Amino acid sequence: xxxxxxxxxxxxxxxxxxxxxxxxxxxxxxxxxxxxxxxxxxxxxxxxxxxxxxxxxxxxxxxxxxxxxxxxxxxxxxxxxxxxxxxxxxxxxxxxxxxxxxxxxxxxxxxxxxxxxxxxxxxxxxxxxxxxxxxxxxxxxxxxxxxxxxxxxxxxxxxxxxxxxxxxxxxxxxxxxxxxxxxxxxxxxxxxxxxxxxxxxxxxxxxxxxxxxxxxxxxxxxxxxxxxxxxxxxxxxxxxxxxxxxxxxxxxxxxxxxxxxxxxxxxxxxxxxxxxxxxxxxxxxxxxxxxxxxxxxxxxxxxxxxxxxxxxxxxxxxxxxxxxxxxxxxxxxxxxxxxxxxxxxxxxxxxxxxxxxxxxxxxxxxxxxxxxxxxxxxxxxxxxxxxxxxxxxxxxxxxxxxxxxxxxxxxxxxxxxxxxxxxxxxxxxxxxxxxxxxxxxxxxxxxxxxxxxxxxxxxxxxxxxxxxxxxxxxxxxxxxxxxxxxxxxxxxxxxxxxxxxxxxxxxxxxxxxxxxxxxxxxxxxxxxxxxxxxxxxxxxxxxxxxxxxxxxxxxxxxxxxxxxxxxxxxxxxxxxxxxxxxxxxxxxxxx
Amino acid sequence: xxxxxxxxxxxxxxxxxxxxxxxxxxxxxxxxxxxxxxxxxxxxxxxxxxxxxxxxxxxxxxxxxxxxxxxxxxxxxxxxxxxxxxxxxxxxxxxxxxxxxxxxxxxxxxxxxxxxxxxxxxxxxxxxxxxxxxxxxxxxxxxxxxxxxxxxxxxxxxxxxxxxxxxxxxxxxxxxxxxxxxxxxxxxxxxxxxxxxxxx
Numbered sequence: 001x002x003x004x005x006x007x008x009x010x011x012x013x014x015x016x017x018x019x020x021x022x023x024x025x026x027x028x029x030x031x032x033x034x035x036x037x038x039x040x041x042x043x044x045x046x047x048x049x050x051x052x053x054x055x056x057x058x059x060x061x062x063x064x065x066x067x068x069x070x071x072x073x074x075x076x077x078x079x080x081x082x083x084x085x086x087x088x089x090x091x092x093x094x095x096x097x098x099x100x101x102x103x104x105x106x107x108x109x110x111x112x113x114x115x116x117x118x119x120x121x122x123x124x125x126x127x128x129x130x131x132x133x134x135x136x137x138x139x140x141x142x143x144x145x146x147x148x149x150x151x152x153x154x155x156x157x158x159x160x161x162x163x164x165x166x167x168x169x170x171x172x173x174x175x176x177x178x179x180x181x182x183x184x185x186x187x188x189x190x191x192x193x194x195x196x197x198x199x200x201x202x203x204x205x206x207x208x209x210x211x212x213x214x215x216x217x218x219x220x221x222x223x224x225x226x227x228x229x230x231x232x233x234x235x236x237x238x239x240x241x242x243x244x245x246x247x248x249x250x251x252x253x254x255x256x257x258x259x260x261x262x263x264x265x266x267x268x269x270x271x272x273x274x275x276x277x278x279x280x281x282x283x284x285x286x287x288x289x290x291x292x293x294x295x296x297x298x299x300x301x302x303x304x305x306x307x308x309x310x311x312x313x314x315x316x317x318x319x320x321x322x323x324x325x326x327x328x329x330x331x332x333x334x335x336x337x338x339x340x341x342x343x344x345x346x347x348x349x350x351x352x353x354x355x356x357x358x359x360x361x362x363x364x365x366x367x368x369x370x371x372x373x374x375x376x377x378x379x380x381x382x383x384x385x386x387x388x389x390x391x392x393x394x395x396x397x398x399x400x401x402x403x404x405x406x407x408x409x410x411x412x413x414x415x416x417x418x419x420x421x422x423x424x425x426x427x428x429x430x431x432x433x434x435x436x437x438x439x440x441x442x443x444x445x446x447x448x449x450x451x452x453x454x455x456x457x458x459x460x461x462x463x464x465x466x467x468x469x470x471x472x473x474x475x476x477x478x479x480x481x482x483x484x485x486x487x488x489x490x491x492x493x494x495x496x497x498x499x500x501x502x503x504x505x506x507x508x509x510x511x512x513x514x515x516x517x518x519x520x521x522x523x524x525x526x527x528x529x530x531x532x533x534x535x536x537x538x539x540x541x542x543x544x545x546x547x548x549x550x551x552x553x554x555x556x557x558x559x560x561x562x563x564x565x566x567x568x569x570x571x572x573x574x575x576x577x578x579x580x581x582x583x584x585x586x587x588x589x590x591x
Numbered sequence: 592x593x594x595x596x597x598x599x600x601x602x603x604x605x606x607x608x609x610x611x612x613x614x615x616x617x618x619x620x621x622x623x624x625x626x627x628x629x630x631x632x633x634x635x636x637x638x639x640x641x642x643x644x645x646x647x648x649x650x651x652x653x654x655x656x657x658x659x660x661x662x663x664x665x666x667x668x669x670x671x672x673x674x675x676x677x678x679x680x681x682x683x684x685x686x687x688x689x690x691x692x693x694x695x696x697x698x699x700x701x702x703x704x705x706x707x708x709x710x711x712x713x714x715x716x717x718x719x720x721x722x723x724x725x726x727x728x729x730x731x732x733x734x735x736x737x738x739x740x741x742x743x744x745x746x747x748x749x750x751x752x753x754x755x756x757x758x759x760x761x762x763x764x765x766x767x768x769x770x771x772x773x774x775x776x777x778x779x780x781x782x783x784x785x786x787x788x789x790x791x
Contacts, residue, residue, distance in 0.1 A: 006771055048611075052603040053596070064597070072601040079605055125670045134613040141612040170600055177608065182616060189620045190627075196648055199624035199632045206673050207636070207643040209680060210783055211653055213666065221666045223654075236680040237671045238634045238646040245620035249612075262684060265726030267648035268634070273773025332695040333719065338702050340716035346734030347774045352689045352723040356662065356732040357765075359774040363726070380726040383686040482688040504686030589690040 003343075003361045007319070010365050014281050014288065015312075021285065022292030022304075028179040029152050029172060029293075031056075041178050048174050059165040062536025065153050066529055068169035069146055073113055073525070076139060081109040083135040084127075092130030094203045100126065107513035112136050114524035115143035115255060115406050117376055117499035118490075118516060120507040122261030124239040129201055136257060137246050141185075144253035144286070145176035147408025150528055151290060154412055155297045157535030158436055161542050166535055180286070181253060188248035191278050196271030197244035205238040243268060251282035254406045256376030256499045264366075264379040265355055276362050276379060283369045283377070284315075287404035290411050298436055302554035307414055310562045311372075311403045318392045318403075319368040325389040326350045326360045330589060353384030364389075371396040374406035376499025383477065383486065383502035387589060390502070391582035394489055397496035399570040400455035406497055409524070412531045416451025418553065419444060421565045425551050425558075435553060437543040447534040454526045456573035459495025462519040463488055463577065469511055477504025481588060485581035494519040637780070639789055645780050650682070650731040653783060656708065657748040659741055661733055661779035663701060663724040682728035698722050711743050732776035735764060749786055759785045 027034055033042070049056055060068065083090065084105040088098045100108065104120055111118040112135075123132065149172035156166050193199050214222045214229025224232050243259040247269045250257055264270035270279060288308065295304020327349040329341050342348050347359025354363045363380035370377055371393035382390055396403055402414040419433075419440055426433030426440075433440040440448075466472045466487050476483040486505040493500055494516040501507070507516060552558060624632035635647040645651060653660050665685055668678040687694040701722045706712075718737040738760045746753045763781040767773050784790035 002767075002771060009771065044611075048607055051607050052600045054600050064593070067594070068597050068601065071597055072604060075598075075601050075605050079609075122670075133617040134609060137617060138609050138613045141616075142608050170604055173604070177612065182612070185616070186620070190623065193620075193624040193628045193632050196631045196635050198634045199621050200634075201621065202633065204671070205634055205636055205643060205646070206679060207645045209651060210644065210780070210787070211651070211655055211658065213652070213680070215668055215678070219669065221668060231678070233668055233678055233680055235673055235677070236645060236649070236651060237673075238636065238649050240634055242617050242621055244624065244632075245617050248620075260727075262727040265684070266729070267650075267727065267731055268646075271631075271635075271648055273768045277772055329719070330689045332691065333689050333698055333723070335695070335698055335702060335722075337716060338714075339698070339722055340718050340736070345736035345739065345775070346718045346720060348719055350689050350723075351720045351725075352687065352694065353684055353726050354723075355726045355730045356720050356734055356737075356776045357730075357773050358726075362773055378726070381684045381686050384684070384689055384724075387688075387690055477686050478688045478691055478693070480691070482691060485688075502686070503684070585688070585690055 006361050007323070007365065010277065010280060011316070013277070014284055017281065018285055018288040019292055021289040022296060025180060025289055025293050026296050028175055029148070031175070034179065037179060037183060045174060045178055049171070052170060054168065054170040056168060056171050058168055060168055061165045062153070062532045062539070065166050065169050066532040069150060069528060069532070070525065073146065076142065077109050077113045080112060080135050080139060081105050083131055084108055087128050087131050090128070090130050092134070092201070093128035095128065097126065097128050103510040103513040104508055107517045110517040110520050111499065112139040112255070112257060113143065114497055114520040115147060115253070115374065115409070116494060116497040116520045116524070117250065117255045117257030118494050118501070118507070118520065119257055119261070119499070120513055123258060124260045129241050132246055132259060133242050137249060140246065140249040140253045140255040140257070141177050141181050142173065143255065144181060144407035145173040147406055148176040148180070148290070149173045149408070150531055151408035151412050154415065154531050154535040155294065157539040158438065159298055160539045162540050166532070166539065181249065184252050185245070185248040188252060188278055188282055189244045192244040192247060192275050195275045196267070197247060197275070198240050198268055199242055199244040200240055201242060202240050204240050206235045207238060209234050209236050239268065247279070250377055251279045251375065252286060254283070254287060254373050254375045254410070256370065258377055263377050265381065267355070270379055273357060273362060276358055276366070280362070280366050280369050283373045283375045284404045286407050287373050287410045290407065294411060300554070303436065306554040306559050307418065309559045310566070311414070313563060314403045314566070315368060315372050318372065318396055319364060322367050322389045322392050323360065323364040325386045326364050328386070330386055350386055350389070353381030355380065367393055368396070370500060371498060372403040374401035374410060374496060374498045376493060378500050381503055382489070382500060383504045387582045387586035390485065391578060393500065394492050394578065394582065395570060395574060397492045397498045398456060398459060398574045399566055400452065401496045401498060402566065409497070409527060413451055413527060416448045417566050418562060419448035420452055421558070421562045422551065422553060423448070424565065425561060429551065431549060431551070434544060434550065437546065438538050438541045439544060443537045444534055447530040447537070450530040451527050452569055455496050455523055456569070458519050458523045459492045460573065460577065462495055462515055463491035465515050466491060466512060471509065471511065475506040475509060475512065477506070481581055481584035485585065488577050488581050490516065491519065495523050497523050637784065637790070644784055644789065647778060647781070648731055650729040651680070651780055652682070653779065656744065658783045658786065659738065659745060659779050660721070662720060662730045663697070663722070664728045665724065684726055684728040685724040709740070709744050712740065731778055731780060733779055735775050735777060738777040738782070745786065
């Protein structure tokens with residue numbers, strides 16, 4: 001019962017916070033004043049515009065908006081790539097870490113500039129404080145801001161009738177960073193530090209081990225008094241650094257790149273169940289708020305609620321499946337009754353790869369939330385989930401990251417599916433499709449189709465290329481069907497701009513770094529461009545009056561149709577691959 | 592001309608956000624953290640008489656008969672070194688599929704190790720967190736069930752009574768937050784520091 005109550009608290013709190021935030025976001029993006037914050041932040045905002053030589057009244061059409069977004073992202077990619085390569089000679093590097101290899105630097109720069117945060121390295125042992133705070137944290141702020149800006153350009157295209165354009169990219173991105181992301185991140189940082197997360201610029205701490213161990217001549221760990229021991233290790237390490245500040249924005253900005261290799265499973269990043277609650281809600285808070293913002297923006301809140309309902313139903317169904325299979329566990333763990341799997345005085349169930357303070361409940365919630373949002377941080381190792389428990393995250397990512405999804409891109413991806421649904425429903429009743437009073441023409445349909453199929457195409461091509469290289473086998477941590485699942489998960493995570501991993505998989509080879517790097521870039525910028533073309537095209541169309549024959553896009557029937565289309569496209573593209581991976585593993589386990 | 596202006600603004604925007612979100616934001620967070628929560632912000636290090644015994648948040652590996660055992664871990668001595676270049680201990684998760692034969696073998700090996708050290712427990716099922724690796728590989732906690740399972744062994748090997756052991760466990764147990772969030776858990780390092788008489 002307690003478990004059900006906890007699931008309820010997470011879901012209810014998420015919705016309860018997203019609704020008021022949606023109104024605030026709309027105010028901010030429209031340039032209106034907000035209480036208290038405006039007094040502090042408007043002067044900063046004005047300084048930013050002066051520094052970057054932007055006139056806030058300068059309204060852009062879709063082409064200039066798109067070029068601005070692309071140029072800014074390209075410069076970010078180059079800047080971050082340079083920081084990572086030059087890490088060894090830059091300041092803020094007390095551990096004296098060297099620069100990254102070119103392929104890892106490319107992969108990591110592409111990853112953080114596309115809001116993916118796939119990590120083929122372990123942060124605490126590969127990156128300096130400068131790279132983490134000045135390189136990565138900055139992208140954690142600006143990439144969600146770019147997503148939010150493009151989304152609002154689409155909103156403006158949907159409501160305007162040949163109006164003045166789509167807004168100003170730099171103004172939109174600045175306001176998203178200053179008024180939405182920084183204030184929320186400060187709040188989350190303070191909670192994390194209060195609960196135990198480190199926030200400093202000191203050297204790593206070395207501590208005395210209570211039970212020293214020995215290592216033999218092969219580097220294997222043995223007992224300290226073993227005759228084969230050539231060296232005794234009596235010290236352990238505690239990684240330090242500005243962890244809490246980076247963790248806060250990694251959760252809020254649908255980024256997900258952990259400070260530490262094991263991400264929020266580390267008690268340093270996520271020390272208590274309270275930080276787990278705060279961070280887990282942060283995963284989906286802004287993506288869901290933007291759905292309600294959409295309803296408010298088009299002055300018909302039912303439109304937002306309908307899309308939210310479709311997302312929420314898929315989220316809860318996914319969560320239920322993950323939680324069920326993880327609580328049951330596997331026969332390999334139960335070991336013929338030698339292991340107690342029940343819930344008296346313990347979480348029970350499949351505890352492999354899960355932390356004792358979280359158990360199955362908090363871990364399942366996180367797994368569902370982080371792959372519904374295109375966040376990709378983890379608080380448990382998805383590689384060690386049961387076959388079906390680990391398949392659900394793959395599906396959530398493979399659907400195109402639209403169940404909340406990334407900030408901005410999640411909703412514009414979903415609007416692509418809405419337009420596709422309107423089109424198919426229109427064909428069924430024999431009417432010209434229209435959405436929010438705008439006729440959907442061939443150009444809009446082409447763009448909506450690109451939005452719907454980019455993710456499945458990119459991820460299947462990526463998975464196929466990796467499978468064609470025999471060397472990929474060396475990257476696997478598990479064999480058989482689960483080994484293929486590791487490749488599929490990596491391709492899907494990069495192709496969906498998620499960034500989580502079946503972490504046993506070693507993605508740090510030149511081949512895989514490059515393949516996944518291009519996957520991430522393609523899935524970020526192709527839909528982004530399609531969205532702005534769509535916005536530019538919709539913006540010129542006049543509104544048609546609603547008549548009795550107009551298809552409602554806000555009733556239960558439409559929500560049902562939308563879910564159906566999303567699942568159909570997902571199933572058609574993903575099923576053959578899933579059959580070879582998790583489904584085969586599940587059948588092998590039970591038969 | 593217009594194109595050139597966009598490149599200029601974009602480059603300047605990259606610089607301005609780098610200063611604002613990279614330098615100013617991180618500095619403000621660090622300042623607030625160090626001012627109000629210095630113990631947490633510096634790693635929750637347990638220090639007794641000038642010796643640092645570890646962080647409350649980083650678990651260690653225990654195999655001795657007079658210590659409480661924690662989660663399984665993959666010891667890693669190749670990632671970090673101290674100032675003199677000697678390797679220091681770090682940990683990682685297994686990332687094994689719980690439906691695999693490799694996993695079944697590690698679980699069985701752990702069961703055998705636990706059975707050998709706890710003959711008094713007979714065939715009583717072992718709590719599942721005691722035979723599994725954690726998400727981080729350095730989970731500082733185990734469940735109350737896993738702690739209770741070890742009480743008699745600890746009593747036998749430390750010369751304390753079972754009720755003294757239970758009192759120590761009780762002291763190192765955190766309940767679900769606000770009575771509902773997360774699971775009850777026992778901090779293994781703290782228990783062992785108390786068993787050794789280092790921590791009161």
